[in-house]
Amino acid sequence: MRGTRAGSPRPAGGSLRTQIYAKPVWVQLANFLMVMVRVQAKAIHFNMQVKALIYCIATLVPSMAQPPRAPSIEAQRAAMKKLEFLVGRWAGEAHVLRGPGEPVVLAQTEEAQYKLDGLVLLIEGVGRSKEDGKLAFQALGIISYDDESGSYRMRAFNDGRFLETDVKLLDNGKGITWGFATGQFRTSSVLRITEKGDWTELAEITIGSQPPRKFMELNVSPQK
Secondary structure: OOOOOOOOOOOOOOOHHHHHOOOOHHHHHHHHHHHHHHHHHHHHHHHHHHHHHHHHHHHHHHHHHOOOOOOOHHHHHHHHHOOHHHOEEEEEEEEEOOOOOOOEEEEEEEEEEEEOOOOEEEEEEEEEEOOOOOEEEEEEEEEEEEOOOOEEEEEEEEOOEEEEEEEEEOOOOOEEEEEEEEOOEEEEEEEEEOOOOOEEEEEEEEEOOOOOEEEEEEEEEEEO
């Protein structure tokens, strides 16, 4: 073997191999365990994130896939049956107040009939001048029943416009009431079937803070 040259300096602290293995075994084992703990902690954190994601998906997917509520056709038809007292053809007079002075008297007809196998009620009112028979007033109302909210709804068409409102059945079951609001104008209408079987209707209008005033009164009788 060749000897070491005289005067050659030795590395401080011994050779590299000596430095690696110079640490006690328990220190190396402790370092190894610390590394494993860090790895395990990251794995646990990742697993928790995955579980949370799976839980969110499992919670949201059923609600997203849940179909919309199906309406109760039977409940709607039963509620609309209560408005049967309006069905038929009616004729009589309407007094309409369009300004100062005497009201305009019209020959008024009303026709109400069920559509969609009793799910909606279609009402058409037509008023004509008694002098020359010209059309002076025409309106169409469609009443339906919302079984989810338990209320009647009406969409009324007149002069190229339409309005929607709630309709309430009177306590005696022989009349309805409704109203509209647009801007400063509010209307209130009450329809009743009298003991004689006539259809009477009174409509009032309120403008701003003014007191309500009558603008239409209708009285029609059933036609055979």
